Amino acid sequence: xxxxxxxxxxxxLSWRFxxxxxxxxxxxxxxxxxxxxxxxxxxxEQIDRRQPLMEIKSRPRAVQPKRFxxxxxxxxxxxxxxxxxxxxxxxxxxxxxxxxxxxxLKPFRPPDLFQMMVTAITEQQISLxxxxxxxxxxxxxxxxxxxxxxxFPRPADIADLSLNDLRECGLSGRKAEYIIxxxxxxxxxxxxxxxxxxxxxxxxxxxxxxxxxxxxWTAEYILLRGLGRMDVVPAADIGIRKLIGxxxxxxxxxxxxxxxxxxxxxxxxxxxxxxxxFADYRMRKMGLDQAQ
DNA sequence: TACCAGGTAAAAA
DNA sequence: TTTTTACATGGT
Numbered sequence: 001x002x003x004x005x006x007x008x009x010x011x012x013l014s015w016r017f018x019x020x021x022x023x024x025x026x027x028x029x030x031x032x033x034x035x036x037x038x039x040x041x042x043x044x045e046q047i048d049r050r051q052p053l054m055e056i057k058s059r060p061r062a063v064q065p066k067r068f069x070x071x072x073x074x075x076x077x078x079x080x081x082x083x084x085x086x087x088x089x090x091x092x093x094x095x096x097x098x099x100x101x102x103x104x105l106k107p108f109r110p111p112d113l114f115q116m117m118v119t120a121i122t123e124q125q126i127s128l129x130x131x132x133x134x135x136x137x138x139x140x141x142x143x144x145x146x147x148x149x150x151x152f153p154r155p156a157d158i159a160d161l162s163l164n165d166l167r168e169c170g171l172s173g174r175k176a177e178y179i180i181x182x183x184x185x186x187x188x189x190x191x192x193x194x195x196x197x198x199x200x201x202x203x204x205x206x207x208x209x210x211x212x213x214x215x216x217w218t219a220e221y222i223l224l225r226g227l228g229r230m231d232v233v234p235a236a237d238i239g240i241r242k243l244i245g246x247x248x249x250x251x252x253x254x255x256x257x258x259x260x261x262x263x264x265x266x267x268x269x270x271x272x273x274x275x276x277x278f279a280d281y282r283m284r285k286m287g288l289d290q291a292q
Numbered sequence: 293t294a295c296c297a298g299g300t301a302a303a304a305a
Numbered sequence: 306t307t308t309t310t311a312c313a314t315g316g317t
């Protein structure tokens with residue numbers, strides 16, 4: 001089963017980037033997700049590094065294969081066109097060397113929206129390391145496993161839990177409420193993301209912000225990371241305020257308004273620009289510059 | 293030890 | 306209306 005993507009796409013580089021955040025350190029690219037009600041492992045390989053063609057090595061047999069390929073295309077951001085952004089970036093002294101070094105790097109999207117939304121809630125206010133540690137406990141207790149890989153719980157796995165079930169994983173009582181409430185909304189169909197794709201960024205941010213526990217930062221974070229809306233930036237984000245300051249303002253931490261101002265010129269790829277800056281910052285920090 | 297880390301809603305002023 | 310506070314864990 002093959003997926004044709006819009007190139008350039010350096011899949012091994014993109015995979016190394018996501019795995020550099022810890023957790024799994026697998027050589028082989030594998031994604032775990034729910035498909036047709038079962039925890040499922042999907043192995044992915046780029047057939048030829050020079051071509052944007054991925055092969056799904058293992059997959060659920062005969063269950064909506066067409067829909068499955070579409071889903072994988074979303075996860076891999078297969079249809080994201082980097083070249084127009086690169087043309088713009090080459091005119092910028094900061095981004096030019098970065099897009100050259102990381103040519104073909106694409107962000108991956110989480111396999112489902114519930115996972116993304118819960119992840120965003122866990123990452124409110126506390127460090128990413130603390131948030132991950134909490135999430136791992138939630139997944140270990142309420143999720144599933146497939147071939148030693150954890151699968152994030154579904155709304156149905158969470159909706160009927162008690163607050164204490166989640167608090168025991170290290171979540172605050174407030175966040176436990178948000179997550180159980182969210183699970184219930186998704187279970188009942190009251191929150192239906194099918195209609196989200198028709199909405200422009202600003203309207204979708206307003207809609208998501210109307211749910212309890214989801215402020216502007218969280219909504220923007222979900223649009224960028226979860227939905228692949230590459231022009232959106234959660235500019236209030238403490239990490240992004242430092243990141244943009246590092247590259248464009250002599251290292252000082254910027255305000256949200258200053259971040260928005262600096263990034264204005266990168267529309268319609270503001271979020272993608274931030275992703276590349278972050279990739280560079282991270283790889284630089286890790287001393288792992290594998291871009292060559 | 294204390295403080296900061298990819299915020300938010302609710303209470304207090 | 307605007308400002309302040311409580312909240313959870315992990316790293317330094």
